[in-house]
Amino acid sequence: MGDDFIVETKNLTKEFKGFVAVSDVNLKVRRHTIHALIGPNGAGKTTCFNLITKFLPLSRGTITLNGRDITNTAPADIARLGMVRSFQISAVFGHLTALENVRVALQRKLGTSFQFWKSDKSLAELNDRAEELLVDVGVQEYRDIPAGELSYGRKRALEIATTLALDPEMLLLDEPMAGMGTEDVARTAELIKRVSKDRTILMVEHNLSVVADLSDTITVLKLGKVLAEGPYSEISQNPEVIEAYMGHGVGSHA
Numbered sequence: 534m535g536d537d538f539i540v541e542t543k544n545l546t547k548e549f550k551g552f553v554a555v556s557d558v559n560l561k562v563r564r565h566t567i568h569a570l571i572g573p574n575g576a577g578k579t580t581c582f583n584l585i586t587k588f589l590p591l592s593r594g595t596i597t598l599n600g601r602d603i604t605n606t607a608p609a610d611i612a613r614l615g616m617v618r619s620f621q622i623s624a625v626f627g628h629l630t631a632l633e634n635v636r637v638a639l640q641r642k643l644g645t646s647f648q649f650w651k652s653d654k655s656l657a658e659l660n661d662r663a664e665e666l667l668v669d670v671g672v673q674e675y676r677d678i679p680a681g682e683l684s685y686g687r688k689r690a691l692e693i694a695t696t697l698a699l700d701p702e703m704l705l706l707d708e709p710m711a712g713m714g715t716e717d718v719a720r721t722a723e724l725i726k727r728v729s730k731d732r733t734i735l736m737v738e739h740n741l742s743v744v745a746d747l748s749d750t751i752t753v754l755k756l757g758k759v760l761a762e763g764p765y766s767e768i769s770q771n772p773e774v775i776e777a778y779m780g781h782g783v784g785s786h787a
């Protein structure tokens with residue numbers, strides 16, 4: 534019954550004033566896998582992401598999440614259903630410490646019930662959970678440092694922690710490695726691998742060696758259409774994919 538797939542799109546299409554940015558994209562994201570969307574500039578990757586998370590309205594098509602039609606569901610409800618987009622929903626507050634940032638995210642998840650906040654025990658539990666999340670993403674030693682003072686890579690790790698605070702079943706990562714140096718890329722790749730356990734990850738990423746290393750499945754988009762799909766070993770040998778990248782490196786990581 535298609536239970537294997539957490540997200541499915543059918544004929545996902547987006548037109549901007551007659552220009553078709555995403556055209557009849559049928560995407561199936563298998564549960565508990567890392568799935569990457571790649572393609573040359575302007576291929577429609579970000580637009581696809583925006584459609585799936587409902588940041589943009591569809592021109593045509595349908596989207597299901599866990600078999601439930603979310604084509605007309607509001608973005609905030611999508612997050613409540615367990616699909617969370619990182620680096621957008623979970624902004625980091627620069628003046629708050631790392632720990633406070635995660636605590637705010639946890640509070641958002643729990644709501645602001647007065648009964649809950651009255652109890653010191655609840656607050657202590659919240660702190661414990663926040664510390665755990667900092668450990669999970671490897672920034673526990675910076676817990677009392679204002680987030681604005683953290684390095685770029687650590688800020689992103691913290692952002693992932695604030696996203697994980699929402700306990701998502703599915704995470705969408707929009708170019709998680711953008712602007713990072715080699716060391717941060719390696720650390721973030723490890724982190725993504727770690728948090729993908731028992732979760733599903735869909736990511737747009739330009740760094741092909743990261744994509745090759747992390748992804749179970751890769752969908753290659755070109756001019757708004759799916760050009761190829763499969764594991765890296767397969768798509769990197771696909772002549773159409775190689776041509777689409779024309780010397781940009783696909784195939785050199787197989």
Ligand SMILES: Nc1ncnc2c1ncn2[C@@H]1O[C@H](COP(=O)(O)OP(=O)(O)OP(=O)(O)O)[C@@H](O)[C@H]1O
Binds near residue numbers: 554572573575576578
């Ligand atoms: N709001 C918009 N209005 C008009 N055209 C748009 C809009 N958003 C995107 N496009 C166009 O749709 C196409 C796909 O853009 P999109 O940003 O989804 O590509 P991408 O694969 O994410 O590219 P990149 O790798 O450069 O980020 C591009 O030609 C872009 O110019």
